[in-house]
Amino acid sequence: MVAGSGCLTLNPGIDLTTQNSTVFHDVSSSGEWANGRLVGTLSLTPNATTDQGVSQINVVAADGETFYTTPVDSGQSNVSIMAPTNGTATIVAVNTVNGTVVETRNATITGDTVI
Template identity: 60%
Template sequence: MAERYRLRLLAALVVVVSASSGCLALDPRVSLDTADSAVFESASTSGSWAAGQVATNVTFTSNATTSAGVTRLNVIADGQTFDTAVLDSGQSSATILLPTNGTATIVAANTVNGTTVETRNATITGESVV
């Protein structure tokens, strides 16, 4: 009896989380093309599930926030800003939020001189539940 109650509670939780925050993905993974990148070294996730968004740790090249001048990351999904991270000089990594719906564009910007330093596409995969 207790097992049936736990299964119903878990199912209700999945429905509530999915309805309130978008698609639920199990084992989300992020693929970021870093070949020949002046800004990005790697991207990884650590969660086993995500509801509507997945926290992603992005590691920068050694000069991304110094001589390359990156001061902000903008995550663009479906033509709108999904997340923004402000960076300090010398910062080597940051956590950004990516949507669980497939793709996003990460824009590395220099807000001091108003330029885009680099743009990369990220692909988010995982098993969609809802």
């Protein structure tokens, strides 16, 4: 259960379109949350950190503010992320060595809202 904005969200999750992605393979959430953040696991494609050079994942909230940032090690295939508990977020894969955005995907935070 997630509380936010006067509502209660049951069974929260994260939906992320990964079709034709060179970086993102899948995302999952156990429905756990902490301090208004939904905990998720982002699976990367096998060559995301090597061929694509991904070294950081940013989660950007709907208001454009960076919500969460985590480094990614070379060869790493799973990354723990935190997402806002309602609405949408943007997941950004970054190459911090050359300062480029490798790929961006929109994520939708799902759940059953109870007022």
